Amino acid sequence: MAIWYTADTHFGYENVPRFCQRPFSSVAQMGDALLENLWKVVGPEDQLWMPGDFAFGPRAKDRDFVNGVFDKLPGAEKHLVTGNHDSEVTLQLPWNSIGHFAEVRDGPQNQLNTLCHYPMITWNHACRGALQFFGHVHENWQDARNSVNVGVDVLGLQTI
Template identity: 65%
Template sequence: MGHWYTADTHFGHENVMRFCDRPFKSASHMDGVLLENMWRVVKPEDDLWIIGDFAFGAPAKDKDYLHQIFGQLPGARQHLIVGNHDSDLTQALGWASVSHLKEVSDGPKKQRNTLCHYPMITWNHARREALQLFGHVHNNWRGSRNSVNVSVDVWEFMPVTYDDIARRAKKLPINKHWADVEHRRELN
């Protein structure tokens, strides 16, 4: 069983293509590509974590549409970390878990990484190499050495694994405010 992470799918949202320079002809084209990409990597026994903003716009208010998209998600369990565009209808879809903030053990050291739709400056176990995974900012910022954006907009519209995220984290700059909040430990 593996964990796959993604954020800001915005299923059904026509305007997100313009806002974030997404290369799709229509929202239905975007939906199809996002689902196809998920099915290419997420195995039947895996967990899929949507770190906020599952769907948006008029389709996100349509219960049948939401169930139709949700029913096509791959994996054994689908989890939602609530984002600012996740309505009560979205939250009620039958997720294995729904929360605003969650710690998930993953990676070779099985550290407890923090999932939150919004970027954070610090979190539990931040001094112990636990990463924070977020979305919300789409393609505006990739993150910092220990807080990584998992939005589809910066990962070629694909879900990613902890290993993918950890590799990217090593190449990102240290957050310039890290020493202000976690002054006892330097990031390598």
């Protein structure tokens, strides 16, 4: 089992391709590409962690649309660390966990990494090599020494 992280997918948001210079002619094309990229790396036994902004815009209020995207996500477990654009419809999806903050054991030393939608200055075990994974800022701030922007706009529409 592997653990994967991705943020700021903004499924269904018509303006995100233009605002974030995503190379798509439509939001449907963007959604298909994001899902395809997830399926390339996230295996059937893996965990997928999303530090916020799963869906946004008018389509994010459409229960059928949001459920349809969620049902296409790969992995055995899907976790949401809530972002500023995660609506009630997104919060009602059958995530394995939902919170504003999470600590996840991962990596070769099984370190306790911190997930939050927003970049932070410090976090639990930051001085002991623990990483912080965040989104929210899209391509405006990539990362620092031990904090990593896992937003799709920084990762080339991929996941880590």
